[in-house]
Amino acid sequence: MPLSWLLERFAEHRDQDAVVWQDRATKYGELLDLVERANEFLAAEHVLPGQCVMLDADFSPGSIALLLAVMQNRNIIVPVARQVTADRDKYAQLAEVSHRLSVDENDQYTRTADAATEVTHPLLVELKESGSPGLVLFSSGSTGEPKAAVHNLDFLLNKFKMPRHSQRMITFLLFDHIGGFNTMMYTLSNHGCVITVTSRDAATICRAVEQHRAEVLPTSPTFLNLLLVSGEHEKHDLSSLKIINYATEVMPPATLRRLNDAFPGVTFRQSYGMTELGIMRTQSRSNDSVWIRVGGEDYQTRIVDGILHIKAKSSMLGYLNAPSPFDDEGWFNTQDEVEVDGEWLRFKGRKSEIINVGGEKVYPAEVETVLMEDSNVADATVTKEPHAIMGNIVVAELTLHEEEPLSDVIKRVRQHCFTKLPSYKIPVKIRLSDATSRMSERFKKQRTKSE
The missing domain is CATH 3.30.300.30 (ANL, C-terminal domain)
Structure with missing residues (x-):
């Protein structure tokens, strides 16, 4: 089974908090039961291995269990965050979705549509014939039509098999974001606690950190600046925070300096990843520096004409609606312009900006x-x-x-x-x-x- 290693870890930590949702903690033993319930739901809905399944949800015990069950069933998953105003019909048609499932505000499963579509796109057929679960993620569309990136989940999940630190993490990045997926899988694979939030405004995030003693907040520079402007960090006890990971855009040094002043003792880490490549391991030069090293055992990097290029074992298979962006040797042009200082990089901005x-x-x-x-x-x-x-x-x-x-x-x-x-x-x-x-x-x- 694709996730047997993960479910075995759940069983070893049955009495530990797995997910906090609506201020209630679900234990790993309970999460295992929810995965079984989700498996029964998929069987009742006649969801067959190799079919594409759209999952409309936000993070919750039920949605996480259903996502894991769909992976276990070797389906190709198309997650769509409930908050995102995407054209779901268009996404479903493009990804050749057979079953459209949703998780409501009461954490109950429903089938919203069933197109009974057979996969015909070569990338989807390749996944189906390989017997591997897949993941289709849509880009934000900031420079045109959203692109549908297709991942083989066997490749993407491989890095989570290595045990690392157990941490209590806020799920700030969305359900259908590569960073949100990475947060969930890292936390669960290391028997940490996924702390969900009802909304992603500064007051709600600070309350969740305080009430559930969150240790890690993965977020964006834009949100962190809004947090400083709001003053909510001064109204709550955020002493449990150990790490703030920031990514998705360039961090202004002035904002990083203000954050260091506002959160003494917190480690700030600049992450780097892309929908097409997954999330890379990084190291910041210092707590108040925007210079980082990127790489890891599964990644190679090079700089061509000031642009970062990456070759990754966890790279997507390709796009459903665009030509392959990889060159003949498997290198991906990130379009991110960087300044180089030895092994350190400073991101200047996306070429399109x-x-x-x-x-x-x-x-x-x-x-x-x-x-x-x-x-x-x-x-x-x-x-x-x-x-x-x-x-x-x-x-x-x-x-x-x-x-x-x-x-x-x-x-x-x-x-x-x-x-x-x-x-x-x-x-x-x-x-x-x-x-x-x-x-x-x-x-x-x-x-x-x-x-």
């Missing part, structure tokens, strides 16, 4: 870092607007700690930018906005209207 101003490159994250050095700037989002002569101009939206006239903000911020940036990188337009107005449903900073 670069703003071209009169033929010069502008990295939004670099400008945001300078803007956030102002003591009254709580958050900054840099975007672009078309310009007849320059091609584009740089535009900045700022969130302030304290109200003040926009004219004063513009004068002070621009003067500071002139001391740190060449003129073409300095925002031509500066506006004020709410920090949440530029946050996507996946808690990343939105730089374009299409995200």
Whole structure:
């Protein structure tokens, strides 16, 4: 069975907390019973090995058990987080879904649709014939139509067989996100505790950390900045936190410095991963540094023209709706531009986010870092607007700690930018906005209207 090793670990730790949901702890012994109930549900619904199954849910004991049962049944899983406003019909058609299952707010299973579709796409047929469970994850679509990445779960799950630290983790990243999947599998495979949340606002996250003594918070720089702005971290006892992992976008150094001041004694770790590759092991140069080493036993890295390329054993098989992005030797172009200092890397930004101003490159994250050095700037989002002569101009939206006239903000911020940036990188337009107005449903900073 694909997950026999994992279920054996559950049995060895029957009396330990496995999942906290709605403030109640489910033990590993109970989770084993829920997996059996999920197996019975799949049998009653005539879900056969090799079929594609869409699972619409958020993290809960029932949804985790059903996800594990579907893996055990050697199905190809298409998770969709309940909060995500995706076109589920389109996803189901593209992934050739046979059964659409959901887990409701009472943690009960329902079948929402049954198309009885046979898989025909070569990647899906390959998975079915191999007898391996599969996973289809959709990208966020920030640079166009979402791409459907197909994983062989035997490859993706292999790294979790090595025992590591047992930790109590918050499930911040979503149910259908590679980071959310990684958080769940790491925690369960090391008999830790998955702490679920009803929503992902700052107050709810802080309450969950305090009440359930969470040790690890995997999240995004955008959320962490909102947490600082909200002040919720000062209203709760967060002393149980040992590690904050951040990923999905560039961390502004100014935000990281503020976080170190707000959370003394907490280790900050910059993670790195992609839907196409899985989550890599990383090491930060120091607690307040944005320089990291990336790699691990299953990964190779190289830099080509300033762009990070990766070869991974856990790489996806390919896309359902796009050509293979791998070269003949299996290297994947991440499109992430990096600065190199020996074995250390600093991420400058995604190639697709670069703003071209009169033929010069502008990295939004670099400008945001300078803007956030102002003591009254709580958050900054840099975007672009078309310009007849320059091609584009740089535009900045700022969130302030304290109200003040926009004219004063513009004068002070621009003067500071002139001391740190060449003129073409300095925002031509500066506006004020709410920090949440530029946050996507996946808690990343939105730089374009299409995200």
